[in-house]
Each structure stands twice: as C-alpha cells, then as structure tokens.
Amino acid sequence: MSLTLDKVPIGSRVKVKNISGSSFKRRLMDMGIVPGSEISIEGKAPLGDPIEILVRGYRLTLRKNEAMCVLVQ
Numbered sequence: 001m002s003l004t005l006d007k008v009p010i011g012s013r014v015k016v017k018n019i020s021g022s023s024f025k026r027r028l029m030d031m032g033i034v035p036g037s038e039i040s041i042e043g044k045a046p047l048g049d050p051i052e053i054l055v056r057g058y059r060l061t062l063r064k065n066e067a068m069c070v071l072v073q
Contacts, residue, residue: 005039006051006067013040014072021069032056033070 008014016037019025032055033039040054049064 002071002073004068005041005053005062005070005072006048006064008041008072010041010043013038015039016070017073018071019069020071024066024069028062028066028070031060032058033060039070039072 002017005014016033016035016039018035019028019033037055041051042054042059043052044050050061051064051067052059052061054060
C-alpha cells in the first residue's frame with residue numbers, strides 16, 4: 001500500500017518509494033530523503049503542518065506541501 005508522507009500517522013515507520021514534484025525533489029533528496037530510506041514520523045502540528053520526521057539519524061521538519069511529494073510504503 002502506498003500513500004504520501006503527509007497522510008502517515010504519528011509513530012509510524014515507512015520507507016520512501018518515490019519523490020514527485022520537480023520543485024521540491026532536489027531539495028528533499030539533499031536532505032537525505034531518497035528512495036529506499038526509512039522515515040519515522042515523530043510529530044505533527046495541530047493542523048498537520050509542519051510534520052516532524054526522523055531520517056538518517058536526524059530530525060527534520062517538512063511543510064505539508066513538501067510531504068505530499070513523498071510517496072511511501
């Protein structure tokens with residue numbers, strides 16, 4: 001089952017399947033979000049924006065529109 005990173009519940013661990021969206025793709029990949037990497041959802045703001053994740057041993061905060069570009073399984 002595949003879904004976007006913004007729809008993953010807090011506390012879940014997922015694996016990146018693909019990154020879409022040309023405007024954010026390079027930036028996300030530079031931050032370590034590449035296909036095959038594992039991400040843990042650490043928290044979300046009350047309205048779901050921003051989203052705090054743990055990737056490659058460090059915490060990262062993404063805007064909801066950036067998280068929508070990351071397809072995970």
